[in-house]
Amino acid sequence: MPIRQIAVGRPEEAYHPDVLRAALAEFFSTLIFVFAGEGSGMAFNYLTDNGSTTPSGLVAAALAHGFGLFVAVSVSANISGGHVNPAVTFGLFLGGNISLLRGIIYWIAQLLGSTVACLLLAFSTGGLTTSAFSLSSGVSVWNALVFEIVMTFGLVYTVYATAVDPKKGNIGIIAPIAIGFIVGANILAGGAFDGASMNPAVSFGPALVSWTWTNHWVYWVGPLIGGGIAGIIYDFVYMGGHTHEPLPIASEY
Numbered sequence: 001m002p003i004r005q006i007a008v009g010r011p012e013e014a015y016h017p018d019v020l021r022a023a024l025a026e027f028f029s030t031l032i033f034v035f036a037g038e039g040s041g042m043a044f045n046y047l048t049d050n051g052s053t054t055p056s057g058l059v060a061a062a063l064a065h066g067f068g069l070f071v072a073v074s075v076s077a078n079i080s081g082g083h084v085n086p087a088v089t090f091g092l093f094l095g096g097n098i099s100l101l102r103g104i105i106y107w108i109a110q111l112l113g114s115t116v117a118c119l120l121l122a123f124s125t126g127g128l129t130t131s132a133f134s135l136s137s138g139v140s141v142w143n144a145l146v147f148e149i150v151m152t153f154g155l156v157y158t159v160y161a162t163a164v165d166p167k168k169g170n171i172g173i174i175a176p177i178a179i180g181f182i183v184g185a186n187i188l189a190g191g192a193f194d195g196a197s198m199n200p201a202v203s204f205g206p207a208l209v210s211w212t213w214t215n216h217w218v219y220w221v222g223p224l225i226g227g228g229i230a231g232i233i234y235d236f237v238y239m240g241g242h243t244h245e246p247l248p249i250a251s252e253y
Contacts (some may be wrong), residue, residue: 007099019102022080023109029076029084030113031120034205036068037061039121042128058191066184073176077163082176085199086110087223091156091231095239097164107201114205122209132212133195133203133219141218144194148222149229151186152198156230158182165239198223 013019044057073082081098083089086107093103118130135144162168162175171178183198190196197203203219206212 006093006096008101010099010101013099013101014105019105022102023105025076025079026083026106026109027113027116029072029080029082030110030201031117032075033065033068033072033084034114034117034202035121036071037065037202038118038130038206040064041131042121042125045131046125046128053192058188061191062184062187065187066180068180069183070176070180073179077176080106082163084110084201085155085223085227086201087152087199087227088156088159090224091159091227092164093231094228095160095164095231095235097231097235110201111204114201115208116205118205118209130206130209132207132210132214132216133197134212135194135215135218136192139193141215144215144218145222147190147194148197148218149226151190151196152223152226153230154186154226155179155182155198156227157234160230160234160238165234167238194218198226200224 040061040063044053044060045051048054048057069084072084076082076084081092083092083106089098089103089106089110092098093100098106122128122130135141158178159175162171162178168175186198187196197219200220200223203216207216
C-alpha cells in the first residue's frame with residue numbers, strides 16, 4: 001500500500017549535497033521547459049498582434065511544450081528523477097517514491113525555475129506580458145478542473161509506467177519521449193479550453209510575473225488531484241507487490 005511507504009524525511013535532507021544538486025537540476029530543467037513553452041505562446045502573440053488562438057497556434061504550443069519537456073526531463077532524469085512538475089512530485093510522494101521534505105525542496109526549485117524563466121522572457125522580449133493561464137469563453141472552473149485532473153492523471157500515470165515502475169525494462173529508455181508526447185497530446189485536447197497546464201509551476205511563473213491570479217487555484221487543485229490519484233492507483237495496482245528500486249527520486253544518501 002502506498003500509504004505505508006510515505007516518508008516525511010530526515011532534517012539532514014534539507015542541506016545534503018545530493019538533495020541540493022537534485023533541487024538545482026529541477027530548477028534548471030523547469031526553467032528550460034517554461035522558457036520554451038511560455039516563450040512559444042509569447043512569440044505567437046507577438047506575430048499575431050495578440051490575435052485569437054488558431055489551430056496552428058495550438059499545434060505550435062503542443063510541439064513546443066512536448067519538445068521542451070522531453071529535453072527538460074532528459075537532462076535531469078539521472079540527477080533528480082526529472083520531475084519538472086509539482087504534480088509529478090506529489091504523485092510520486094503519495095506513491096512512496098520521494099520523501100515529503102525532498103518533495104517540498106523540489107517544489108521550491110520548480111516554482112523558482114518557472115518564475116526566473118518568465119522574468120527572463122519579459123526582459124528579453126522588451127517587456128511583453130507573460131500570459132497567465134485562463135479559461136476560454138463558455139468554460140467554467142469546474143469544466144477546467146475536470147480537464148486538469150484527467151490530463152494530469154494521464155501525465156503522472158505515464159511517468160509511473162515508463163520511469164518509475166521497476167518492471168519497465170527497456171521502455172525506460174523512451175520515458176522522456178513518452179512524457180513529452182502525452183503533454184503535447186493533452187495540449188491538443190485541452191489547450192483550447194483552459195490552456196492545458198497539467199503543471200502548477202508552469203502556471204505559477206506567468207501568473208506571478210504578470211500578477212494575474214484569476215482562477216489560478218484551478219491550475220493547482222486539478223493537477224494535484226490528478227497526479228495524486230495516478231500515483232496511488234499505479235503504485236497500489238501495479239507496484240504493490242514489489243519493492244521500489246533506489247531511483248534518483250527516492251534514493252537514500
